[in-house]
Amino acid sequence: MNAAIPSSLDALSKEELIGIVSEYHLTITKLQHELSQLKKVVFGPRHERFSPTIPSKDQLPLELNLPVTESSPVVRVQKIEYTRTITSDKKKPEGGRMKLPAHLPRTRVTIQPDEDVTGMISIGEEITEELDYTPGKFFVREFARPKYVRPEPKEGESSIVIAELPTRVIDKGIVGPGLMTQILIDKFVDHLPLFRQNERFKREGINIPSSTMSDWVAKGVQKIEPLGARLGEVVLKSDYLQADETTIKVLDKEKKGKTHLGYYWVYRAPQYNLVLFDYRQGRGREGPKDSLKPFRGILQTDGYGAYDYFGSIAGITLMGCWAHTRRHFFEARGNDLQRSDYALSLIQDIYAIEHRAREQGLTHEQRRQLRQSEALPLLVKFEQWLRTEYAGVLGESPIGRAIAYALRRWDKLLIYTTDGRLEIDNNLVENSIRPVALGRKNYLFAGSHDAARRSAIFYSLFGSCKINDINPHAWLSDVLERIDDHPINRLEELLPHIWKPRHNS
Numbered sequence: 159m160n161a162a163i164p165s166s167l168d169a170l171s172k173e174e175l176i177g178i179v180s181e182y183h184l185t186i187t188k189l190q191h192e193l194s195q196l197k198k199v200v201f202g203p204r205h206e207r208f209s210p211t212i213p214s215k216d217q218l219p220l221e222l223n224l225p226v227t228e229s230s231p232v233v234r235v236q237k238i239e240y241t242r243t244i245t246s247d248k249k250k251p252e253g254g255r256m257k258l259p260a261h262l263p264r265t266r267v268t269i270q271p272d273e274d275v276t277g278m279i280s281i282g283e284e285i286t287e288e289l290d291y292t293p294g295k296f297f298v299r300e301f302a303r304p305k306y307v308r309p310e311p312k313e314g315e316s317s318i319v320i321a322e323l324p325t326r327v328i329d330k331g332i333v334g335p336g337l338m339t340q341i342l343i344d345k346f347v348d349h350l351p352l353f354r355q356n357e358r359f360k361r362e363g364i365n366i367p368s369s370t371m372s373d374w375v376a377k378g379v380q381k382i383e384p385l386g387a388r389l390g391e392v393v394l395k396s397d398y399l400q401a402d403e404t405t406i407k408v409l410d411k412e413k414k415g416k417t418h419l420g421y422y423w424v425y426r427a428p429q430y431n432l433v434l435f436d437y438r439q440g441r442g443r444e445g446p447k448d449s450l451k452p453f454r455g456i457l458q459t460d461g462y463g464a465y466d467y468f469g470s471i472a473g474i475t476l477m478g479c480w481a482h483t484r485r486h487f488f489e490a491r492g493n494d495l496q497r498s499d500y501a502l503s504l505i506q507d508i509y510a511i512e513h514r515a516r517e518q519g520l521t522h523e524q525r526r527q528l529r530q531s532e533a534l535p536l537l538v539k540f541e542q543w544l545r546t547e548y549a550g551v552l553g554e555s556p557i558g559r560a561i562a563y564a565l566r567r568w569d570k571l572l573i574y575t576t577d578g579r580l581e582i583d584n585n586l587v588e589n590s591i592r593p594v595a596l597g598r599k600n601y602l603f604a605g606s607h608d609a610a611r612r613s614a615i616f617y618s619l620f621g622s623c624k625i626n627d628i629n630p631h632a633w634l635s636d637v638l639e640r641i642d643d644h645p646i647n648r649l650e651e652l653l654p655h656i657w658k659p660r661h662n663s
Contacts, residue, residue: 184552187493258287296362299334325642328377338378339635341371346616347593347630379612381641382634386615388649389622393434396427397455398579400587401465403441404594407603408610417603420610422594422617423449426587429579431655433590433621435614439607443467450474456573458584461563478570480505481583486560494557497547501560504540508533512582522578529575537575541568590621622654636660 306319327338344350352371359366393399402424407417421441426433438445443464450457454473459465460482469476484505491498511533515525544561551558564571574580594617604610623630636659637652644652651657 180552184554187552187555190492258289262289294340296337296364325639327381327638328374331374331377333374335635335638338374338638339631341374342378342616342634343620343630345375346613347620349593376612378638379615381638382619383615384646385637385641385649385652386618389432389618389653390434390436392430392650392653393425393427393432394450394453396429396453398427398429398458399450399453399455400426400428400458400581400584401446402460402584402587402591403462404591406437406594406610406613408439408607409603409605411606418607420604420607421445422591422610422614424587424591425449426590428581428586431622431625432653433587433618433625435594435617435621437607437610437614456577456580458581460584461567475573476570477573477580478567479584480508480571480574481585481588483564483567483571486563487557490556490560493555494551497551497557498560500543501540501564504536504543507536509582520578525578526576527578529578534572534575537572541565544568590625593617593621619654626654628654628657632659633657 303321308317308319311317327333327335344355352368356368403421406420406422408420410416410418420439423436423438423445436449456475456477457468458477460479468474487498487501515528544565548561574582620630623633
């Protein structure tokens with residue numbers, strides 16, 4: 159705090175006293191806001207549910223007589239109506255019971271009445287289904303290759319004739335494609351560390367050393383790595399990317415018992431329904447600067463300063479995220495409920511337009527036209543309100559920072575209205591990051607920087623499977639069997655967004 163209370167307050171003028179009180183009040187407000195945010199992280203849920211609550215003037219959190227302009231409305235009510243078309247042919251099961259999937263195998267159990275039915279006429283049967291489960295079982299695949307002796311071998315020919323082994327997941331290894339796939343999916347999709355998988359195998363009477371399983375994972379990465387590199391090339395040739403980053407703890411060999419805080423930089427290409435994880439040891443701009451060298455187009459990010467560099471690159475347009483803008487106003491509710499709720503209600507109206515566009519299945523051009531006709535007028539009104547209100551708030555207060563955040567990025571926040579392909583926020587890429595957050599709670603850290611890079615490959619491929627609604631086990635087991643023999647110039651055919659199972663080709 160810059161202001162210091164002198165020994166005698168009587169010597170101060172009224173203006174000096176107001177200045178000291180204002181500065182102390184601002185400091186207290188900032189500390190209260192930081193404390194509430196810390197409590198939310200430590201104790202409370204992190205979702206942001208907004209229900210407008212407009213207080214009376216007597217309930218405003220700031221006790222100073224700050225100017226509140228007459229342009230601040232108290233309550234906004236807007237009625238939105240639209241027609242929703244339902245195309246689903248699904249019917250509710252009789253009696254409200256969930257219908258079990260038809261593709262599952264059925265085991266029939268016939269139960270005859272206790273009494274003698276001899277001479278009775280059968281008029282049908284009642285079918286009652288229940289869903290049951292048998293734990294997955296190991297099996298051994300034997301490759302039997304008959305050996306023959308050539309009766310009169312020609313010069314240079316072997317007298318022994320035997321078929322070649324098919325391409326295997328690991329040459330001379332004992333792991334098959336199904337087991338390798340399950341280990342990788344358990345680790346990177348279901349976040350089950352290798353030592354826990356090993357305990358499960360032991361219950362089946364199979365003891366696989368942890369070092370062997372780690373070696374299998376490393377060799378699985380080597381096999382799939384070219385496909386991961388190809389995925390990165392496809393993502394970066396998109397003209398629209400969403401970017402975000404998240405942390406991963408990595409064991410530091412130079413500091414025994416301590417971990418290094420690394421980062422996954424995540425890029426999602428909505429155009430191709432693909433996501434790319436790129437591991438870097440730090441959060442500096444060097445990571446995206448190196449990764450995004452070939453990229454040209456629209457880059458949608460939050461307000462993190464590392465991305466500002468790309469605003470000066472020819473061919474790259476930085477675009478803002480309304481979810482992050484909304485978050486700042488949500489967090490400022492404890493400081494200025496009236497202004498925060500008014501801003502949140504406007505943002506809620508803007509999102510309602512996006513929801514309607516999705517519900518009606520609008521094309522990209524139709525969505526652009528809807529944004530131009532309905533969202534843009536709201537945004538013009540919002541900007542005028544922001545500029546008016548900013549003059550009446552403390553710049554360092556939470557509400558002041560929220561308004562400043564929006565105004566500094568206003569041009570970037572408007573870009574989404576110019577193209578129906580663009581999303582209003584970065585939520586798609588944030589959703590892609592969630593598996594990493596779940597993984598952190600299970601395996602806690604990566605064993606090395608190389609392990610973190612290997613994980614990035616599988617997070618990219620499995621994340622892309624999820625976006626495209628593809629069963630990752632079916633995809634990976636098929637790819638592991640095919641990739642060694644697949645033409646390198648057609649490797650893209652194995653990527654999740656265009657992959658077709660071999661038996662359909």
